[in-house]
Amino acid sequence: MTKITALRIALTLAFVYFGLRKLTGYSTDVAIYDAIGFGQFPRYITGSIEVLGAALLWRRGFEGVVGWLLLGTMIVGLSALLIWVGPPYLHMVLLMAGTGTVAYHYRDQIGQLTQGISHNK
Secondary structure (H helix, E strand, O other), rough: OOHHHHHHHHHHHHHHHHHHHHHHHOHHHHHHHHHHHOOOOHHHHHHHHHHHOOOOOOOOOOOOHHHHHHHHHHHHHHHHHHHHHHOOHHHHHHHHHHHHHHHOHHHHHHHHHHHHHHHHO
16 A cells, blocks of 8 residues: 555545534534634535545545645635634644645646646637
8 A cells, every 4th residue: 555545545534534523513513613603504515525525535536636625625724723713723734734745646637637628628
């Protein structure tokens, strides 16, 4: 097993766990979204992105795009914690490092996808 495969497994487990917590209304997550002050709707969006992203980390050809999507989700989440809620942050930083590594490892896919889109016009 390669290191990037092991990282994708770890990220899959983490995003399924955290995403399902949000989608099922785990009390800590509900309280965090209450503290942020935008209601519970963003919790469902974030949870859906996390669970879908975890699955799409295994879709050949999309690993890089999904890495960027999940990295963006983690940046927004960490920003919300920093501004409105407070600690803990460590898990967010670790998830950002992991998704950033996946996005970087599969960075050539982004160019291939954009070339495919521009050639279809």
